[in-house]
Amino acid sequence: MGGLMFIAGILISIVMSGWSGMLRGDFRHLYIFGFAAIFGVIGFLDDFEKVVHHRNLGLTALQKFALQLAAAVAFLTLMRYEGLLTPNLYIPFFQTHLVMSWPVYMVFAAFVIVGTVNAVNITDGIDGLAASVTVPVGLFFAVVAAWWPGLSQLGIYSGALVGGLLGFLVYNFHPAKVFMGDTGSLFLGGTVAALAFAYDMPLILIPVGFVYICETMSDILQVGYFKLTHGKRLFKMAPLHHHFELCGWSEVKLVAVFTTVSALGCFAAALGVLERYRF
16 A cells, blocks of 8 residues: 555645646646546555455455446546547557547547556566656656647646656665555556546557556466466466566566666657657
């Protein structure tokens, strides 16, 4: 439940720094926080079941999925109602759009959100990993907000995210004194997913979330390979960071390498999308 530390810091920062924008009627940063906080609550319930009621698995997979899907649909409906969402799927690097019908887009978006949230949750496996990998993602969104017009509130949120995570890493970096738990990791996942849709470019999650995707795919491939081969393993252990741990990598090296990969993905994404508003 240590994620409450940076969640509280982000809330205070975005309210104070975004006050002038709220007076102009721009509440996008609060929408993102509220949505991410719902996922944080889901994570808190999971942590509570584990810590207080001593249920090792916390909430069931079906309970988590139902709650996450409901939260995703509610957020997307709000964004559409406020005119902050379009069904035109922006394709980074190619500067074009794929026009989709609203029903198809909403289904696609809901499952992208749920997938992203759980991918970030899977990445939270060793001291400082999820927070460190997410710092470049926050920086990416902050840079885009500075480059594109009219996104100051989103830039404030992105900056608060980076600041909150850097402060948290003082205590969470190896050896960790505080653990974010599902409260923090699900909040981070909700934040990353919500920012991608608030910027109206969900496909940017592929390069900026490359580490999250690799972690999730390693889990899926491990389970699939295990079943197909009746007991053989593709990786020494899944998700991917545990495989490298068993290969002899220290936690510090793992965090450094994975964060570098995340930063490179975010840098490539920045080059791909900044052209969108160059002219």
